[in-house]
Amino acid sequence: MIDFTPIGIIHSPFEDPADMPIQPAGATGVKGAVEVFEQFRDGLKDLDGFSHILLLYHFHRSRGFDLHVVPFLDTEPRGLFATRAPRRPNPIGLSLVQLDKVEDGVLHVRNLDILDGTPLLDIKPYVPEFDARGEVRAGWLEKARKAVSNRRSDGRFK
Amino acid sequence: MIDFTPIGIIHSPFEDPADMPIQPAGATGVKGAVEVFEQFRDGLKDLDGFSHILLLYHFHRSRGFDLHVVPFLDTEPRGLFATRAPRRPNPIGLSLVQLDKVEDGVLHVRNLDILDGTPLLDIKPYVPEFDARGEVRAGWLEKARKAVSNRRSDGRFK
Numbered sequence: 173m174i175d176f177t178p179i180g181i182i183h184s185p186f187e188d189p190a191d192m193p194i195q196p197a198g199a200t201g202v203k204g205a206v207e208v209f210e211q212f213r214d215g216l217k218d219l220d221g222f223s224h225i226l227l228l229y230h231f232h233r234s235r236g237f238d239l240h241v242v243p244f245l246d247t248e249p250r251g252l253f254a255t256r257a258p259r260r261p262n263p264i265g266l267s268l269v270q271l272d273k274v275e276d277g278v279l280h281v282r283n284l285d286i287l288d289g290t291p292l293l294d295i296k297p298y299v300p301e302f303d304a305r306g307e308v309r310a311g312w313l314e315k316a317r318k319a320v321s322n323r324r325s326d327g328r329f330k
Numbered sequence: 331m332i333d334f335t336p337i338g339i340i341h342s343p344f345e346d347p348a349d350m351p352i353q354p355a356g357a358t359g360v361k362g363a364v365e366v367f368e369q370f371r372d373g374l375k376d377l378d379g380f381s382h383i384l385l386l387y388h389f390h391r392s393r394g395f396d397l398h399v400v401p402f403l404d405t406e407p408r409g410l411f412a413t414r415a416p417r418r419p420n421p422i423g424l425s426l427v428q429l430d431k432v433e434d435g436v437l438h439v440r441n442l443d444i445l446d447g448t449p450l451l452d453i454k455p456y457v458p459e460f461d462a463r464g465e466v467r468a469g470w471l472e473k474a475r476k477a478v479s480n481r482r483s484d485g486r487f488k
Contacts, residue, residue, distance in 0.1 A: 264451060
């Protein structure tokens with residue numbers, strides 16, 4: 173057993189799990205505020221130099237898990253660890269968000285796909301050399317990735 | 331308090347925290363094996379379609395934390411949350427690794443900057459549309475990012 177304690181609370185416009193963006197692409201422009209508890213605020217120094225940060229948080233409304241799930245973006249059951257479903261053995265969420273401003277222990281962030289009131293576990297600076305790869309295969313999600321690109325292309329020809 | 335339980339164990343060539351790559355770029359080609367405990371193995375279905383995965387794990391050798399730290403890549407104290415230092419209020423590690431093969435509940439991975447025996451908390455598929463941004467500012471780490479690029483350039487002109 174490993175014990176973790178929230179270091180803050182995430183505030184967002186999403187109060188109902190049924191009314192959430194299903195992926196960060198659907199949360200473009202959505203603004204939120206990450207309130208860091210007072211005793212941890214000294215650790216925010218230098219964070220404002222980063223345009224993007226990674227938030228790790230507790231999927232606090234998640235209960236239990238199934239090892240096969242039908243994801244929002246698909247119609248077939250997939251292995252849980254090949255999905256981003258919130259019901260997981262250790263319900264830890266991970267989101268890349270844009271950081272607009274740090275003020276009085278509050279991070280003003282954008283492109284937030286997180287439920288209001290979510291307990292914050294950690295903040296990490298986003299560094300492409302550590303966290304990004306260009307040429308990848310994305311398994312069953314390839315189709316959804318292409319759909320996103322196609323949708324944009326379709327728009328250009330309207 | 332939030333309780334998490336390991337879902338597996340990460341095996342790597344790094345047995346000593348003092349002898350680790352300081353960033354994923356330093357771990358290129360390093361091979362490791364992620365052993366997923368039997369009761370979670372059904373959740374690995376479809377994962378082999380992904381070339382890259384995110385591992386979330388417990389920095390199990392980490393004790394306590396300071397809100398200001400001097401990172402390996404710098405000489406000045408920085409705010410803890412602007413660094414990837416393992417000593418954090420919630421010592422959760424995050425690494426993007428290449429997935430070569432899934433076999434009998436073991437993930438054969440590459441570019442691993444993780445200590446041998448590390449408890450695994452979660453596995454997520456890596457999807458650039460969710461997890462990557464191209465144009466970013468990386469604060470105090472910009473200098474280190476440039477050093478990585480310059481090193482490569484220097485090599486080309488040798």
